[in-house]
Amino acid sequence: MNLPIKPPKLDQAVGRLTGQAIPRLEDRRFLTGRGRYVDDIVLARQLHAHFVRSPHAHARIVSLDLSLARTAKGVVDAFSAADLAELGDIAPNWVVPGSKVKGRPPLARAMIRHHGEAVAVIVAESLAEAVDAAERVEVVYEPLAVLADQEAAMAPGAPRIHPDLADNVATRFPVGKGFDEAAQGADLRVAFKLRNQRLVPFPMEPRAVNADFDDATGRLTFYCAHQLPHLLRRMLAAAIGFPEQKLRVISPDVGGGFGPKMHFYPEDVVLAVLTQRLKRPVKWTETRGENISATTHGRDHVTHIEVAARSDGKILALRINSLANVGAYLSSMGSGVPTVNVALFVLGLYAIGHVEVLITNVYTNTTPVDAYRGAGRPEAAYIIERTIGRVALELGLDAADVRRTNFVAADQLPYRHPTGIGLDSGQYEATLAKALEQADYEAFRAEQVVARQEGRLLGAGLATYTHSCGVGMAELMGPIGFDRGGFESALVRVHPDGRVTVLSGAHSHGQGHATTFAQIAADELGVPFEHIEVLQGDTDLVPMGVGTFNSRSVSVGGSAVKIAAARVATKMRKLAAHMMQADLEGVVLEAGLFRTTGGNATLTIQELGRAAWTGQGVPRDLGIGLEETEFYHPHAMSAPNGAHIALVEVDIETGEIALRRYVAIEDCGVVINPLLARGQIQGGLAQGIGQALYEDAAIDAEGMPVADPPIPRSDMMPWMEIDFVCTPSPNNPLGAKGIGEAGALGAPPAIVNAALDALWPLGVRELDMPLTPQRVLAAIAAATAGRERA
Amino acid sequence: MIPVDFDYVRPTDLAVAGAILVEAAPGAVAVLAGGQSLMTELKLRTRRPQLVLDIGGIDALRTIEQVGDTLRIGAMVSQADLARHPVVQDRLPMLIEVAAVAADPMVRRRGTLLGAICQADPTGDWVAACLVLDAVVELRRGDVLREVAMQDFVTGARETGLQPGEIATALRIALPVTGAGSAYRKVRHTAIGWSIAGLAAMVEIDPSGRCADCRLAASGALTHPQRLTALEDRLRGLALHDTPTLAQVIGAAMSDLVFQDDRHASAEHRGVRLSVLLQRTLADLAG
Numbered sequence A: 001m002n003l004p005i006k007p008p009k010l011d012q013a014v015g016r017l018t019g020q021a022i023p024r025l026e027d028r029r030f031l032t033g034r035g036r037y038v039d040d041i042v043l044a045r046q047l048h049a050h051f052v053r054s055p056h057a058h059a060r061i062v063s064l065d066l067s068l069a070r071t072a073k074g075v076v077d078a079f080s081a082a083d084l085a086e087l088g089d090i091a092p093n094w095v096v097p098g099s100k101v102k103g104r105p106p107l108a109r110a111m112i113r114h115h116g117e118a119v120a121v122i123v124a125e126s127l128a129e130a131v132d133a134a135e136r137v138e139v140v141y142e143p144l145a146v147l148a149d150q151e152a153a154m155a156p157g158a159p160r161i162h163p164d165l166a167d168n169v170a171t172r173f174p175v176g177k178g179f180d181e182a183a184q185g186a187d188l189r190v191a192f193k194l195r196n197q198r199l200v201p202f203p204m205e206p207r208a209v210n211a212d213f214d215d216a217t218g219r220l221t222f223y224c225a226h227q228l229p230h231l232l233r234r235m236l237a238a239a240i241g242f243p244e245q246k247l248r249v250i251s252p253d254v255g256g257g258f259g260p261k262m263h264f265y266p267e268d269v270v271l272a273v274l275t276q277r278l279k280r281p282v283k284w285t286e287t288r289g290e291n292i293s294a295t296t297h298g299r300d301h302v303t304h305i306e307v308a309a310r311s312d313g314k315i316l317a318l319r320i321n322s323l324a325n326v327g328a329y330l331s332s333m334g335s336g337v338p339t340v341n342v343a344l345f346v347l348g349l350y351a352i353g354h355v356e357v358l359i360t361n362v363y364t365n366t367t368p369v370d371a372y373r374g375a376g377r378p379e380a381a382y383i384i385e386r387t388i389g390r391v392a393l394e395l396g397l398d399a400a401d402v403r404r405t406n407f408v409a410a411d412q413l414p415y416r417h418p419t420g421i422g423l424d425s426g427q428y429e430a431t432l433a434k435a436l437e438q439a440d441y442e443a444f445r446a447e448q449v450v451a452r453q454e455g456r457l458l459g460a461g462l463a464t465y466t467h468s469c470g471v472g473m474a475e476l477m478g479p480i481g482f483d484r485g486g487f488e489s490a491l492v493r494v495h496p497d498g499r500v501t502v503l504s505g506a507h508s509h510g511q512g513h514a515t516t517f518a519q520i521a522a523d524e525l526g527v528p529f530e531h532i533e534v535l536q537g538d539t540d541l542v543p544m545g546v547g548t549f550n551s552r553s554v555s556v557g558g559s560a561v562k563i564a565a566a567r568v569a570t571k572m573r574k575l576a577a578h579m580m581q582a583d584l585e586g587v588v589l590e591a592g593l594f595r596t597t598g599g600n601a602t603l604t605i606q607e608l609g610r611a612a613w614t615g616q617g618v619p620r621d622l623g624i625g626l627e628e629t630e631f632y633h634p635h636a637m638s639a640p641n642g643a644h645i646a647l648v649e650v651d652i653e654t655g656e657i658a659l660r661r662y663v664a665i666e667d668c669g670v671v672i673n674p675l676l677a678r679g680q681i682q683g684g685l686a687q688g689i690g691q692a693l694y695e696d697a698a699i700d701a702e703g704m705p706v707a708d709p710p711i712p713r714s715d716m717m718p719w720m721e722i723d724f725v726c727t728p729s730p731n732n733p734l735g736a737k738g739i740g741e742a743g744a745l746g747a748p749p750a751i752v753n754a755a756l757d758a759l760w761p762l763g764v765r766e767l768d769m770p771l772t773p774q775r776v777l778a779a780i781a782a783a784t785a786g787r788e789r790a
Numbered sequence B: 001m002i003p004v005d006f007d008y009v010r011p012t013d014l015a016v017a018g019a020i021l022v023e024a025a026p027g028a029v030a031v032l033a034g035g036q037s038l039m040t041e042l043k044l045r046t047r048r049p050q051l052v053l054d055i056g057g058i059d060a061l062r063t064i065e066q067v068g069d070t071l072r073i074g075a076m077v078s079q080a081d082l083a084r085h086p087v088v089q090d091r092l093p094m095l096i097e098v099a100a101v102a103a104d105p106m107v108r109r110r111g112t113l114l115g116a117i118c119q120a121d122p123t124g125d126w127v128a129a130c131l132v133l134d135a136v137v138e139l140r141r142g143d144v145l146r147e148v149a150m151q152d153f154v155t156g157a158r159e160t161g162l163q164p165g166e167i168a169t170a171l172r173i174a175l176p177v178t179g180a181g182s183a184y185r186k187v188r189h190t191a192i193g194w195s196i197a198g199l200a201a202m203v204e205i206d207p208s209g210r211c212a213d214c215r216l217a218a219s220g221a222l223t224h225p226q227r228l229t230a231l232e233d234r235l236r237g238l239a240l241h242d243t244p245t246l247a248q249v250i251g252a253a254m255s256d257l258v259f260q261d262d263r264h265a266s267a268e269h270r271g272v273r274l275s276v277l278l279q280r281t282l283a284d285l286a287g
């Protein structure tokens, strides 16, 4: 992964709007209930689709009869896999070399491999009629033994989820070697096991599709709540064999994505085919029940860790063996997220010389697992931060000291881990110090001692994190089997009236691009912020782009906006200089008016815009118009990082963990809009805290995910103490790094470390998430019983 | 999440509603009050009535009246309105505590007290509180009226003494004499905030600090909301400040109870949580 890529020169100039906490332009619309989501779009002659889904997680379809459903009131037609025989399995978009690929079938053919897999689809004039007709579908299943757990699926002689494969292994991904040699002579060697439990992602808006084929023009308009409109167009066109230029993906307002909305799903291809067959628009909006078993899940690793350290806490070597449950099929990024995105990141911010990782992707009878806020990096952060925490507790050292002992030193930056991952910039010690100070760490430690004497259990948990944001470089994505571009597009157009349109290939699904991208463009163009409109999510309108994931929108998409806007600004100044007969250097634009520094000539942006778009009085070599397009292709990614501290109190009688304080200090480089950055951190923390304390897909022995996953609500959240340090990234023109995933990475290890810090004196050594009171009490009881036996 | 087809009526007259119910086949009609339980059941298609009888149009059911030392709460009084009522604020602070922890403001705005009682959910907070308040349910079948004490009305998980054709018209609560302390405490499970152990308690303490009388009911922990009568008996005369004895008495009473066991909490954990809740609440009420 070590490529000689030259970073571009960083433009340190920070404009007037960049860095300001400007409220979101889009909030007025959203808060007054006037957002426009896919389900709000009702087309003429609209049809509605309803999927019939398997109640079993593993079964053979003995028979399937749609005839009664087809004759039900309002039903236009009903389809099973046999009726859509032209469709192949959904091809994943990231295939780690060596993976045995089993894609999701659009509709189950003979076998059911996870709960909620669709076996048929009913299309009716109204949704109610489609749902009624579904009760008339007769399916006979022969239930088979369910393998929901990856350890069970790896047991010798385990039944195979895909009988044509030798076993249930989808991918084997080894990285590094040399643990045993490096571990020799270590003062401490510990082995322990962690579970990073499976989570069910829950955007406020579920997935939704409205597919509209126009027989007259041969065009297909595909409305879809999605994070990657252009990539969806490519994947969909390939899957259904449709000319890409005639396929238009419109992704209007999107109510949250968190990863699952960047994947490509069975329902997408089915609806695209149905609208062509029926020549009418067909709509499907996911129910929460479908959300739970048809939309991809997140995480689900069982990890064995071995660590060797010196008595001063310096870690000499790390060995990780993880079984990743990828579900019944490989979803879009299903092979890469649990392997590349975990294995290469397990060293965090620490200079650890030797690491040996083996990750095995395992097929099971569960919903496919794919990228979910952090996409593999939360798993990596959990592994390394729990390891550091464990080393500190084992050695009786302060958790902050052990981190300092192992940090990559300032003079080592930029640094490249033995796994190939780069750290571009940061101030790891200072960031941690700021977090410790904010948390009154020393005072808390003193209080902890006193509390212990009173029988009260206080604990402090630390976690730092890092990952790579701003994917990325085509040169790196190819070799790891990631079939998408890493660039982002922007088109900046100054209209004759001086107003500005920014088109961006990134796609906001709640992040607020309409505001941040306008800030970036306003600084370059010198036009009023309110005169800029940012448009996204329409492949007929926006230049070919990639989309929003990996906290890449500002660093890649925003950089594209900055570069395109800067080019337009240069052209505006040249033209203004010509029109005012002044020197180029002397031309300034402020609030829509050009001036010259020497004389008192002025020119309005409207006069300039009219000239540019008529060409009248414009030298031929300046060309027509004020419009530039940039396809920004990064040379390197950046490594945002941060230090989180959780202070908890465990109630020894009830097992409840009270999160007394939570501190997050983030270095995401240059912050374009601190208000929105904070929002991203808070949202990520809510998910991270949810994972630590509450959430679990809790798939039962029959392969059923929990019906009401305990997702955190605002009244379950602590006050979040958030602050920033800023080390600009040298790797993009904005100096930005990425912030969307921070909270989801930092919170789980910080909170579990805190709980273990509190419970360690009782003899509790490990605790798996979520830290439910019942689990905490059980761990205390087991430790007490263990002590009494000893 | 779409109900099966059903007919819908919204009479304004209680007699009309009563007549519809009496004439209907058992199970064919669903009474709709605030809809906070019923709508979910309809949408999940676990209830498939032919007719939904909305009693929201009957103004006579919307009153709260004080008759002497009794408060009479009509079937369409929302939980939110109930918690705001001056007499409740003055004399029934336990119901205010329930309103603070049962569901959320939107549910309480629509949900009725009687609806929650008729639903008799195993985790029903309102049910546990009304058990401790010794409330009485007024029922009506056509022109025939009868009344049933809460203890006899809630017979099991989602099981009540409501007979076919009957409608609950009001709940009567005898206002407690001053001097008794009360509390409603609840351990929520994190999914949607229902209780895994809830405790309604009313305790009278005599001048020596002993328990003169008490009434206790649990929600969420047991198979359905129930009075903890055996424990009540053992607590009378006990010094509630005597923590070890209190713990012992509570522990002994727990062993006779049958706890719910599900994904949200094991039976054992529910037992622990109810015990701790009892210990802490009684200690608080002892002052």
Ligand SMILES: Cc1cc2nc3c(=O)[nH]c(=O)nc-3n(C[C@H](O)[C@H](O)[C@H](O)COP(=O)(O)OP(=O)(O)OC[C@H]3O[C@@H](n4cnc5c(N)ncnc54)[C@H](O)[C@@H]3O)c2cc1C
Residues within 6 Å of the ligand: B030, B031, B032, B033, B034, B035, B036, B037, B038, B039, B075, B101, B102, B103, B104, B107, B110, B111, B112, B113, B114, B115, B116, B117, B118, B119, B123, B124, B125, B126, B127, B162, B166, B167, B168, B169, B192, B193, B194, B195
């Ligand atoms: C999100 C959510 C969270 C909740 N959390 C809690 C909680 O924490 N604690 C808690 O205790 N409850 C909780 N509830 C439940 C809620 O308090 C009650 O179920 C609800 O308010 C019942 O009252 P209703 O008026 O809405 O009844 P409805 O839903 O209209 O009716 C409930 C049932 O009772 C019957 N019924 C209603 N009124 C009468 C009548 N007068 N005569 C005969 N039959 C009748 C109906 O036919 C139906 O079967 C929650 C509900 C929701 C939706």
